[in-house]
Amino acid sequence: MRINVLQHTPNEGPGSIQDWAHAHDHEFYVYHPYQFGNLPTANETDLLVVLGGPMSPNDDLPWIKQERVLIRKLLDQHKPIFGACYGAQQIAKTLGYQIGKAPHKEVGWAPVYHQTDAIPGIPDQLTALHWHEEMFQVPDEAQLLFSSDLVKNQGFLLGDNVIGLQFHFEPLIDNVREMAVNDNQYPLDHNDLHQTPQEIIDHGVPAANKQVMFKLLDYITK
Structure with a gap:
């Protein structure tokens, strides 16, 4: 399987998604469309991973629109897609749904609750x-x-083949450190979770997150 990853900022990488790919001996390619403008084709994609980033799907940038063309083709071909944060928003936007301000800005660690028994x-x-x-x-x-x-x-x-998450299960501890030290002003500005960058780092990554990330990817690629 060829996994094509769309990464949108240097400090939000694939984390445990790459571990999953290596554990299954899949080919793993990372694209940086915000910098180079390159995207894979639908025909050379078996699983598309669309990562987070500081941009919005509502931004009027050619590469953001081109990503949605790719996502549309993969949806039509019933290929698996996983989106995290901005990536999930891109999938919803491709399907014609609105992206807007959340009622609360969330930056840091907080519970999420599983809402369906489908997986x-x-x-x-x-x-x-x-x-x-x-x-x-x-x-x-x-x-x-x-x-x-x-x-x-x-x-x-x-x-049974597309998952979008507004939050992040994929970061490992080094990824969390990278996010917190580079984007260190973002948690301090009107953050409804009231966590500092150092508190976010000190929290650590729950072991269950990598396990669940693997389960989600297993489910959409089965």
Whole structure:
């Protein structure tokens, strides 16, 4: 399987998604469209991973629109897609749904609650890393997958091959450090989780997050 990853900022990488790919001996390619403008084709993509970033799907940038063309083709071909944060928003936007300000800005660690039994083996509650102030509308044709205390629309499952999460299960501890030290002003500005960059680092990554990330990827690629 060829996994194509769209990364949108240097400090939000694939984390445990790369570990999953290596554990299954998949080919793993990382694209940086915000810098180089290159995207894979649909025909050379078996799984598309769309990562987070500081931009919005509403931004009027050619490469953001080109990403949605690729996502549309993969949706039509029923290929697996996983989106995190901005990536989940891009999937929803491709399907014609609105992206707008969330009722609360969440930056840091907070619980998320599993909302459907469609994917077996997912705990009812997990602690995820949040790094966002926008959110997606859950597509009518999708199931609500996760919610948090502050923002209901935290994840969706579309069919059996597409998952979008508003938060992050993929970061490993080095990824958390990278996010916190480079984007260190973002948690300090009107953050409804009231966590500092150092507090975010000190929290550590729950072991369950990598396990659940693997389960989600296993589910959409089965």
